[in-house]
Amino acid sequence: MNWKLAARAEKMNPSVLREILKVTERPGIISLAGGLPSPKAFPINAFAEACAEVLHKDGQAALQYGASEGYTPLREAVAAMLPWPVDPAQVLITTGSQQGLDLVAKVLLDPGSRVLVETPTYLGALQAFSPMEPEPVSVASDNEGVVVDDMVAKAQDARFIYLLPNFQNPTGRTMTEERRAAVSAAAAKAGLPIVEDNPYGELWFDSAPALPLTARNPDGCIYLGSFSKVLAPGLRLGFMVAPKAIFPKLLQAKQAADLHSPSFNQRMVHEVMKDGFLSRHVPTIRALYKRQCEAMVAALQREMKGLSVEFVKPAGGMFLWVRLPEGIDTVALLPKAVERGVAFVPGAPFYAGQGDPRTLRLSFVTASVDEIDTAIAALAEVVREQLAHHMAAEVQRQLAASPA
Amino acid sequence: MNWKLAARAEKMNPSVLREILKVTERPGIISLAGGLPSPKAFPINAFAEACAEVLHKDGQAALQYGASEGYTPLREAVAAMLPWPVDPAQVLITTGSQQGLDLVAKVLLDPGSRVLVETPTYLGALQAFSPMEPEPVSVASDNEGVVVDDMVAKAQDARFIYLLPNFQNPTGRTMTEERRAAVSAAAAKAGLPIVEDNPYGELWFDSAPALPLTARNPDGCIYLGSFSKVLAPGLRLGFMVAPKAIFPKLLQAKQAADLHSPSFNQRMVHEVMKDGFLSRHVPTIRALYKRQCEAMVAALQREMKGLSVEFVKPAGGMFLWVRLPEGIDTVALLPKAVERGVAFVPGAPFYAGQGDPRTLRLSFVTASVDEIDTAIAALAEVVREQLAHHMAAEVQRQLAASPA
Known part of the structure; x- marks a missing residue:
């Protein structure tokens, strides 16, 4: 054959x-x-209660097909928990934040497109981008994050820079406030979009990290978040926040990829998060x-x-x-x-x-x-x-x- | 920006x-x-019982990351329920069968690749293939399915033919036994792989449809199935059965797309299906x-x-x-x-x-x-x-x- x-x-x-x-x-x-x-x-018990509640209260909708954008109350909850003004219409629920990387690659990368990444960078991002056959370009990085001059030098014709500013995978490093300010300003000046991945941001030990890059320039950034590290990865739920200019394309790519993320899981997570659960958990x-x-x-x-x-x-x-x-x-x-x-x-x-x-x-x-x-x-x-x-x-x- | x-x-x-x-x-x-x-x-009550049981018995694993291939007992259950000999190692659990189409496109379609489809065909398949920029080619079809001579005439250099033999979306038509035999033989002779989509096969009214095309030539076909129509679509679970020659590539594409389908949902479905539930439901x-x-x-x-x-x-x-x-x-x-x-x-x-x-x-x-x-x-x-x-x-x- x-x-x-x-x-x-x-x-x-x-x-x-x-x-x-x-x-x-x-x-x-x-x-x-x-x-x-x-x-x-x-939080196994909290999930058990949430499952029972969702199926009892809203079982038919929880088991039915849903909108590709995601479950509206969950999109609203995501928008409300982010530290800058986010319209829930800009929130797309994804099947883990890994899927966000797949969708970004489909919408923004042609074969041979330059995509800037940290040195080193998250292996799963390289794997997610790879089917679209881009050319990943390693930007020099130190203990405070990506080096601004090298980023600017390599920005020409790059589709975006992929950054993981908080407790990076694999290095564990965190981008300082000064570096964030400089990266954000330099990227905006160079017209270089940022894809900001923040799965670990809530897992700080002594003090919360500085404001996300996206909060500094929302129209120039796609932000990826995840419920895997604050609740559980086995539900495969993440989200992305995208500028209105490209949201419709990401949404279409999402629909083609898996129609939508599980309705049931979205309601479970929404139910568990009610009444400030995350702030206790x-x-x-x-x-x-x-x-x-x-x-x-x-x-x-x-x-x-x-x-x-x-x-x-x-x-x-x-x-x-x-x-x-x-x-x-x-x-x-x-x-x-x-x-x-x-x-x-x-x-x-x-x-x-x-x-x-x-x-x-x-x-x-x-x-x-x-x-x-x-x-x-x-x-x-x-x-x-x-x-x-x-x-x-x-x-x-x-x-x-x-x-x- | x-x-x-x-x-x-x-x-x-x-x-x-x-x-x-x-x-x-x-x-x-x-x-x-x-x-x-x-x-x-x-089956809302059955799901409620399954959720409680899975979280009680196996909560930590159900909420953890899992293998990209899927939950082994579910893969075994899928292999056992199909009407031809299937090795569970050839079963890949997908985030709905829509994702199966996305993975097939990533692994088999280059820009400009010819992909044969029925006239008319499932719109969601056209959408799933489209990001890989193939050239879909419409094969003449009658009330018994795709017309064999036209398929053969267009088979040259085609990457595969996409067929939905049972109660097709959108036409509702079913491929007859005679047509299946002829399509299977002609595709094998032409070296034309078949991607067989079977989300509706269990929803027969008076008698089960004829044997799948894949059962007739497993090495020449990828088979896509779904739990959406026999259980519920809101869990987003489907599966694919692929020849050993290309399974590893599909698995890698799956891993890059969303790491794996939700561990929790896979266990829920496995739990619900125990003791012959589907044969009653x-x-x-x-x-x-x-x-x-x-x-x-x-x-x-x-x-x-x-x-x-x-x-x-x-x-x-x-x-x-x-x-x-x-x-x-x-x-x-x-x-x-x-x-x-x-x-x-x-x-x-x-x-x-x-x-x-x-x-x-x-x-x-x-x-x-x-x-x-x-x-x-x-x-x-x-x-x-x-x-x-x-x-x-x-x-x-x-x-x-x-x-x-």
Whole structure:
């Protein structure tokens, strides 16, 4: 049978993360790899009550087809909870914020279109953009976010820049107020649209991050949000806020993609959020993740002592980004770590361009404090071993290269 | 701000159906337009029990991220319920079967790729394929389905033919056993892959339709199924069965599109379907729809008497396709019908090529028997009026054209 693949499908490669996550499902492995929110934080009872209430009160509508835009009361609730004036007519409910990335790509990217991304950036965004065959361009980034001069230098003909300013996946870094102001002004001046992804913004530890980029220039930005981290990912609900100029196109792409997101789930989430539930629930998640993050930072400081390991303590979110000493390749390190019962994600796949082989991403939210301690100790042991191998090989190489 | 649209987005037009459905939401309108299953048939109590059970028994997993392939027990249940040997590893759970069409398009269609469709075909499929910018080619079709010779004549370089053999949307027609055998053999001989869409197959009135095309040549077909018509559309769950040769590409496209379909909904549906629920529930839907279809057929025969109106009585499904007398354009007719309190969908948008302006689609599943009677009577009245106008205009035209 002549199954001829589209050119974009020929280029698709199995996701590195996917294959890794399969390995980490083996029993006995402590996974610091996945971006899975802690199931301890899922409000199961609140959902059970909401399900019963929605089916009792509004069962027929909850089980019927709905509008592609989403359930109106949920769109209104989203608009009301955002920290700048948002018309509910600009809110599109999506099947997770991952779908928002798919729709943005369909509406804004032609083959070869330049799309600017951070260094490194969210791997799922690269995957979502990839079927539209754009050319991702890596913009230099430091601990405060994307570097403005490099962004401006690369802005010409770019369709947009994709930014994740709060507790970024994978680096955990947060864009400072000063950097936001500068990025927003420079992007507006260059006519460069911003796609702002904010799945983790509510997961701050000590103080809320600065105002979103979109709040500073709503007509120049598409904002993506998610219920996955403040409620539960298994409902697959996110949202996007888009300028009126392009909303209709995103809506049409949404309709073609899956008609609409589940009516039932939208009503469940709306029901759960009533009466300020999130303002009581989210602080419990923040406290849990803060505790686990501190445990991981302490474990890294304790176990990696004497190794030149670099990391920045995150101010929120789910991830900690680590750079291991010279000579370590984290892709090669992973199978050794898995043998010792610990999994992580190598950093290289998160780069649009050449990746840094010494980097890796650790999640501090899924494993318990005890598991974190055990896992980081095991990881440090593997790193020391690999380093010893590397140095032995280096000595051998130098001996071999020296005159006989 | 420089929002530059992708070429595919420039071409997107608001869905005709969408705009019509908005009008029909006005109170007092009897809508025969939408493809909404009867909410009377939704098993609300069974869902309420399933929600409670899933959250109680398996709440953390139901609310967590899941595998892109879908929930394993649901994939196994799908494989087991299909009438040919299916390996659960070939089943991909999708966010409604609409998403299956989006994934097929991403994996198999390049800009300009020829994709064969029936005349007329499902509008939602044309919309799902459209972002990949293929060239849809209309294959001649009669009351038994697609015409084999025309399919073969157009098969060269086509990526696939999209077929909806059971109670087709929009025509309600069903492909006969003889036609299926011929289509299957001819497609295999021509090396033409088939994408078989079967959302309505279970909704037969008197006897089940013939075996799916996919059952006859599993390696040459992708099969799309849905839970929307046998359970409820508001959960947005469908599935696809794909040959092992292309399954990995579809899976990658799925992961990029929305990571996975809602874990919670997949468990709910699996829970509801246990213990043979569908074999008790679906017969009640069949009986309801059969009764309403018969009422609509009787109303059409009664009210349209003397008009040369053509339609074929469906053997199942949700839709009845009507061809009105010469001189009627159903797009122009619609606003007049809405004024009289009845809505339908004009047939023209369902054609990949030139549409037949005399056709329209009626749904017999959402409105009650009384509403169907009222609506068809009103529709007949509007048709008679339009016909009178048309004939008066025709007489005027002939008088004006005759020698003075």
